[in-house]
Amino acid sequence: MGHHGAIMYELHIRNLGMQEYSSVFNKMREFTTQRTLTTVDEFWCLQHPAVFTLGANADQQHILKQTDIPIVQSDRGGQVTYHGPGQVIIYLLIDLRRKSIGVKRLVGLIEQSIVELLDDYNIVSHARANAHGVYVDEAKIASLGLRVHSGCSYHGVALNVNMNISPFSLINPCGFPGLAITQLKDHGVTESLEMVSEKLTFKLCKYLEYNCSKINNYDI
Numbered sequence: 001m002g003h004h005g006a007i008m009y010e011l012h013i014r015n016l017g018m019q020e021y022s023s024v025f026n027k028m029r030e031f032t033t034q035r036t037l038t039t040v041d042e043f044w045c046l047q048h049p050a051v052f053t054l055g056a057n058a059d060q061q062h063i064l065k066q067t068d069i070p071i072v073q074s075d076r077g078g079q080v081t082y083h084g085p086g087q088v089i090i091y092l093l094i095d096l097r098r099k100s101i102g103v104k105r106l107v108g109l110i111e112q113s114i115v116e117l118l119d120d121y122n123i124v125s126h127a128r129a130n131a132h133g134v135y136v137d138e139a140k141i142a143s144l145g146l147r148v149h150s151g152c153s154y155h156g157v158a159l160n161v162n163m164n165i166s167p168f169s170l171i172n173p174c175g176f177p178g179l180a181i182t183q184l185k186d187h188g189v190t191e192s193l194e195m196v197s198e199k200l201t202f203k204l205c206k207y208l209e210y211n212c213s214k215i216n217n218y219d220i
Contacts, residue, residue, distance in 0.1 A: 008211035009041060009099065013201060015194075016046040021053060021072050021083065024091070028154040029075070031093055035152060043204065044091040044156075045197050048083040052171060055079050055145060062172040069167060076145035076155040078132070079175030086163030086183075088197045090156050090204065097151035099208070106208075107132055107144060110157050113203035114142045120199070123187045131174065134159075139182035143174060161185065161196050 016024075024046065031042070052063060052071045055078040062080045063071060069082075083089065096106060111127035114134045118125040118141070125136045134142040142159040160183035168181040184196065205212035 008209055011205065011210040011212050012040050012042045013212060014042060014044050015197070016044055018085065019046045019048060021048045021051045021070075024048075025072070025074060028091055028093065029149075032149050032152050032154045035093075035095070037095075037098070039095070041095060041210070042093040043201060044093065045201060046089050046091075047085055047087060047193070048089060050082075050084040050167060052080055052082055052167075056147070059175065062175050063170065064172065065170045067167075067170060069170075074145075074155070076147045078143070078145040080171050081143050081145070081158070081174060082167045082171060083158060084163050084167065086161055086193065088159040088161050088193060088200060090197070090200060092146070092153055092156040092204070092208075094153045094208070095151065096148065096153055103146060103148050103153065106146065106153060109207040110144055110204065113200065113207045114157070114159060117196075117200050117203045118184075121184065121187065121189050123184075123189075131176065133174065136182050136187065139180035140173060141182050141184070157200075159184075159196070159200060161189070161193050 050069045052069055053074045056075045058079045111134055115125050123136055125134050127134055132144045133140050142157060144157050145155045146153050147155050162185040163183060165181050165183060173179045173181060
């Protein structure tokens with residue numbers, strides 16, 4: 001990557017730990033609507049407490065059973081998904097126009113980053129043309145959901161590492177009834193969530209041509 005003479009874009013990386021979904025969602029939207037042509041792109045790396053989130057046009061019927069897990073209406077693409085502790089989440093706040101990439105290309109690069117990361121763990125995975133995300137055999141290990149506002153993206157990617165995946169059985173994940181869900185732990189990966197998050201961050205930097213020599217642990 002980074003072909004000769006390519007611009008390596010600057011990036012701010014925020015490691016935010018455990019954060020409530022709604023507050024991060026609002027801050028992402030705020031950041032995106034207020035950013036200017038010179039605002040540096042950011043990755044927000046975090047985890048969420050247990051929550052179901054609905055995409056902008058999601059069908060409530062994909063939530064099969066009401067529980068005490070909160071349900072939040074979001075504005076990302078896609079249907080319903082589950083977030084919870086033990087899942088690496090990276091939100092990608094990117095000026096796509098400045099990078100001259102479309103959302104389709106962005107999705108492809110995110111998927112490639114995850115596939116390559118899993119390959120480093122000796123896990124064979126693939127993306128699907130008809131259903132975004134990354135799969136090991138038929139089971140989904142990472143989900144993607146993005147929103148673009150005035151040429152800038154927010155929301156991002158969730159990779160299942162070491163979590164309680166039973167809440168996925170209460171929904172049709174991403175709108176697919178009976179979709180199997182897997183995680184890194186099921187494939188023998190024992191690395192810490194922080195380590196996995198950092199490795200995925202570097203893969204994303206590589207594919208998206210960011211210079212990420214520095215990681216900033218600052219707050220939002």
